[in-house]
Amino acid sequence: MTMKNQSSQAENRKAQMERQNKEITETLSHIKNKILVMSGKGGVGKSSFASNLAVSLAGKGFSTGLLDVDLHGPSIAGMMGVKGLLDVNEDQQVIPKAVGDHLKVVSMQSLMKDPDQAVIWRGPAKTGIIRQFIADVRWETLDFLIVDSPPGTGDEPLSVAQTITGAKAVIVTTPQDVALADVRKSINFCRTVNLEIVGLVENMGPFACPCCGETVELFKSRGGQVTAENMGVTFLGTLPFDPQVVKACDEGTPIAAGGHTGPFVNALDQVVRAIVSSL
């Protein structure tokens, strides 16, 4: 390759990046509040919380979008009962799926032909696809965009945080020490990339045996609250462990979607109110 070709290629890339930056700014300009749901490690119920948060906000009448940008384990589509590929308009923009009156959903999974296929993308390719994905969705006007961000503190959450400017983070954890070590990393990650933290939610808290009613601490207790206090982060509340929450997500209808009552739904409502009032 000649030097001339190299420099004209670089200019093309630069022009493309600038066009994409404009698209991202345009897409995000109609969205009032952008919340990244994050976790230091996977399996703490981040996607389940993101779904229930979005459903709960929509249930309160807020116009809400739910975006899943986890390239390797996108699970929002299944949890929200969204099937099939998404529609694309004549400008090649992705049209979100409407779920009920005030909620729209977009998941990476809805763009993949075979949801069981492993996506093996190297770092730079991932940043590109995340940026394009955020730029290309036609949300229209939203009160809230809830983003189910990839777990950890690597390339993917970094790309999400850098692309969605003005976003704030809600960090999800479970109470045990091993998860909390990762939460401290997450908090430091947010501070490093100047991402404001709304607060910390402790998921998979106390479990009440459905047979004898006895409360069991499956993953210990209060670790999230203590960590939040130690790190100077708002503690948003504890959500109890409830196998019905797991079952509802597997069935494609988050437990917040209505008809359900009980400790989990009440605790979720408190957390959602705390988030709304802090914005």
Place this chain on the structure above:
Amino acid sequence: MTMKNQSSQAENRKAQMERQNKEITETLSHIKNKILVMSGKGGVGKSSFASNLAVSLAGKGFSTGLLDVDLHGPSIAGMMGVKGLLDVNEDQQVIPKAVGDHLKVVSMQSLMKDPDQAVIWRGPAKTGIIRQFIADVRWETLDFLIVDSPPGTGDEPLSVAQTITGAKAVIVTTPQDVALADVRKSINFCRTVNLEIVGLVENMGPFACPCCGETVELFKSRGGQVTAENMGVTFLGTLPFDPQVVKACDEGTPIAAGGHTGPFVNALDQVVRAIVSSL
């Protein structure tokens, strides 16, 4: 930069890669069985299983190494009660920590000064650090090297699978549908990169209420077994959910380390025997 400089830089990189390949081959040549403990998503108890598997093998008299290559959430050091930084010999090789008679442990965390600091590395840098980390440990002769591999199907597990040639995979999951979608991706990932699969372990299975003894399926049941059968992968067994396992890991002494009995330890023993006899 001149063309000449560029090509001499490329030659230096090539020479460095070749030297590193030799070091990796030398390091791995003394290890009989290399097992990558993998999961499609985090939080299924992958690190806890890897620790308990290593401790159990060492308890059976096998000379065992346990290596944590999760850059973003290394948890093996805490689970194994290994504190402080690792020693390095005059050849700049890392000396593993001995834990008991037959077990040696190396964790990424032991190389970090501040374990709470988020590591924000871009893709190519991660591949480099993973390769170097695998090359630089002085294990001596081992019957088993258990590798706690990063979750998902991205850069990091790919780098691990490509660097540790001749390794075989054990995939850990929980029984609910949302986790199983990721497991199918993991199985396809192993097949894409030609990594032989020993089998699938279902973690966080049935939970017996310590108060009334009633069994509760926290994350549904039998999903792992059915997925293994459908995908043509060996099913290695179900490990029951036990809060004592969480507690033991948090305290730095995996439950397999001795003195414990009960359903979890019995089920683990069956799984370990199934792995050993399949190699």
